[in-house]
Amino acid sequence: MAGKLTEIFGIDVFNDATMVERLPKKTYIALKKTIENGEDLDPAVAEVVANAMKDWAIERGATHYTHWFQPMTGITAEKHDSFISPTVDGKVIMEFSGKELIKGEPDASSFPSGGLRATFEARGYTAWDCTSPAFLREDASGVTLCIPTAFCSYTGEALDKKTPLLRSMEALSNQAVRILKLFGHSDVTYVSCSVGPEQEYFLIDKEKYLAREDLIFTGRTLFGAMPPKGQELDDHYFGILKERVAVFMKELNEELWKLGVLAKTQHNEVAPAQHELAPIYTTANISTDHNQLTMELMKRIANHHGLTCLLHEKPFAGLNGSGKHDNWSMVTNTGKNLLYPGKTPHENVQFLLFLAAVLKAVDEHADLLRQSASTPGNDHRLGANEAPPAIISIFLGDQLADVLTQLIETGEATRSKQGGRISVGSHAIPSIRKDATDRNRTSPFAFTGNKFEFRMVGSSMSIAGPNTVLNTIVADVLCEMADELEKADNFDLAVHDLIKKTVTEHQRIVFNGNGYCDEWVEEARRRGLPNIRSMVEAVSALTTEKSIKLFGKHHVFSEAELHSRAEIEYETYSKAINIEAKTMIQMTNKKFIPAVIKYVTKLAESISTIKVACPQADISVQEDLLMRTSSLLAEAKEAAYKLTSYVEEAGSKEGKEQAFYFREVVFPAMSELRAPIDELELIVDKELWPVPTYGDILFEI
Structure with a gap:
């Protein structure tokens, strides 16, 4: 397999090796200048690239191409066009021009725009992102050439998640290069943000999925009682892969490798049926x-x-949900990781300056980071025992925390704690190197050796949003630092004082303790750190005066684009909860209540039969069960009626008001409906219960 892997890796990607092979040298050099240095793309270059890309794709069986883009829905979109072009003799030839490569025109009217475009204003454009390689995708429709693109409106506003990300990457690079020039790194021309997202997910049997409307319509179970066994034995975590899962992972890896995706690690996660890549x-x-x-x-x-x-993010209540830990760092074009502390970080002034910049950025813009990790599903996860709390803080570990303490208390850092080695007590096992710092899985933003791990991001989310915010807030602090240092007469003294000043003023954001404990909530309040508990509360961070100034300064978002995104976020939340509430009402009325009535009827008939056959028999158990079931049935019916009225009332509201109504009124009413249904699940005969239970779903793959 090792030989096969190296042969298939990137085979479906128009990558650097393919470009070297298929493009004229002059064209290749010109394209690389655009990719690496941001130089304008010559249309003549695009024409040559388009022709080479078309020939490569057709040789691999492609008949169509698509501009593959990422609208504000959070998923991808595409419109397919064939390569065919008619000839005068009634036949066709296969053509693909530079113009078709550079620009597409999908209908923009039906994508979320947050008021940037009226519904009747349909025109939108996709523009080739040459920094991300084109690729081939094979499915039931055949082979398609997919061209990564940005998506904008007729008037130029970003209607996607990629455009702001690209803008933020440029902003970060510009400001980081300014700092590095001051340190004498004249060979550095750009700095990229390097990211590795850990993707968690659940795998369940498709037949059981199709038997539950809540999973089909909402992606999570809106009802379900916990089975006798959940995740408490920790026997699933890192356990042996079940055969069906292993076969799935094998195919997934191979398809990802063909697309040049560097899939590295796979394992079982904590919850039953949960996994990670x-x-x-x-x-x-x-x-x-x-x-x-x-x-x-x-x-x-x-x-x-x-x-x-x-x-x-939370398909099963009572079990761990799924996140997407976003590992973020900054790397120069010369290959240097700016967040690598080295063996003696107290002596690494450049590292300490970049570290201080991140501390300040996260402290000053914690509300934006919290918002960037917000989805309706993530509201169920953040703050639960398997996820970081909703309070933003930074874990640095013992080594860096000690270095910062020295700087704050004495003005100088003279030592760095070292990890040493660990002996496990057996001569058969060699001693192992111990890291200088432990890991803290309760921290939402943790330093992990040479990068920061943003643990709040939800499993269903695009990572474009969180990284756009991270890049921009760090770029802004680096800009302030560069402005100050460029004017300094004594750079060494100025950078030392700036590091000390920055870490002193923003030490409140550093917390190395247990982020799950109740005491931390009170401690965070005392420190003045925001505790934003829900998505709808977080949205307002986008449109504060501070945010508008921040994103406008670095040309990442215009004010109109920020307001549009806030509107989209409110709409997204309202629509998600509305769908969930309506699904609950439908399942209750059409599935659960009829099933319980059948059970109650059978139970009542049984009681009557026993009374006739044996008048002296003790039937108190059956009667108590009948009364309890009937009471829960009535409770469920009343809760469904109340939820229905709330959903109807929500329809009379819009925007922010509607979103808060769904959060504060509809969402609690959904919990009130779920409670009696879940209790009835534990009473009613399994043969009568209309949907697969948690036990059926989680343990029968």
């Missing part, structure tokens, strides 16, 4: 595209094996 880090833009491809392939390949992949 982690890639090797790559540039944020490509990593975002790869993660979207990963999620798409997970769903498609699961179907090949009679399975369904669930990417919702």
Whole structure:
């Protein structure tokens, strides 16, 4: 397999090796200048590239091409066009021009725009993103050439997640290069953000999935009592893969490798039926595209094996949900990781300055980071025992925390704690190197050796949003630092004072303790750290005066684009909860209540039969059960009626008001309906219960 892997890796990608092989040298050099240095693309170059790309794709069986883009829905979109062009003799030839490569024109009217475009204003454009390689995708429709693109409106506003990400990457690079020039690194021309998203997901049997409307319509179970066994034995975590799962993972890996996705790690996660895939880090833009491809392939390949992949953040109540830990760092074009502390970080002034910049950025813009990780599904996960709390803080570990303490208390850092080695007490096992710092899985933003791990991101999310925010807030702090240092007469003294000042003023954001404990909530309040508990509360961070100034300064979002995204977020939340509430009402009225009535009827008939046959028999158990079941049935009916009225009332509201109504009124009413139904599940005969239970779903693959 090792030989096969190296042969198939990137085979479906128009990557650098393919371009070297198929493009004239002059064209290749010109394209690389655009990709690496941001130089304008010559239309003549695009024409040559388009022709080479078309020939390569056709040789591999492609008949169509598509501009593959990422609208504000959070998933990808595409419109397919064939390569055919008619000839005068009634036949066709296969053509693909530079113009078709550079620009597409999908209908923009039906994608979320948040008021940027009126519904009747339909025109939108896709523009080739040459920094992310084109690729081939084979499915039931055949082979399609997929061209990663940005998506904008007729008036130029970004209607997607990729465009702001690219803008933020440029902003970060510009400001980081300014800092590095001051340190004497004249060879550094750009700095990229390197990202590796760890993708968690659930795999369940497809037949059981199709038997539950809540999973079909919402991606999560809206009802369900916990089975006798959940995850408490920790026997699933890192356990042996079940055969169906292993076969799925094998195919998934092979398809990802063909697409150049650096799929590296796979294992069982904590909850039953939960798993994880982690890639090797790559540039944020490509990593975002790869993660979207990963999620798409997970769903498609699961179907090949009679399975369904669930990417919702909390598909099963009472069990761990799924996140997408976003590992983020900064890397120069010369290959240096700016967040690598070295063996003696107290002496690494450049590292300490970049570290201080991240501390300040996260502290000053915690609300934006929290918002960037917000989805309706993530509201169920953040703050639960398997996920970081909703309070943003940074874990640095003992080594770096000690270095910062020295700086704050004495003005100088003279030592760095070292990890040493661990002996496990057996001569058969060699001693192992111990890291200087432990890991903290309760932290939402943790330093993990040479990068930060943003653990709040939800499993279903595009990582474009969180990384756009991270890049921009760090770029802004680096800009402030560069402005100050460029004017300094004594750079060494100025950078020392700036590091000390920054870490002193923002030490409140550092917390190395247990983020799950109740005491931390009170401690965070005392420190003045925001505790934003839900998505709807987080949205307002997008449109504060501070945010508008921040994103406008670095040309990442215009004010109109920020307001549009806030509107989209409110709409997204309202629509998601509305669908969930309506699904609950429908399942209650059409499935659960009829099933319980059948059970109650059988029970009542049984009681009557016994009374006739044996008047002296003790039937108190049956009668108590009948009364309890009937009471729960009435409770469920009343809760369904109340939820219905709330959903109808929500329809009279819109925007922010509607979103808060769904959060504060409809959402609690959904919990009130779920409670009696879940209790009835534990009473009613299994043969009568209309949907597969948690036990059926989680343990029968």
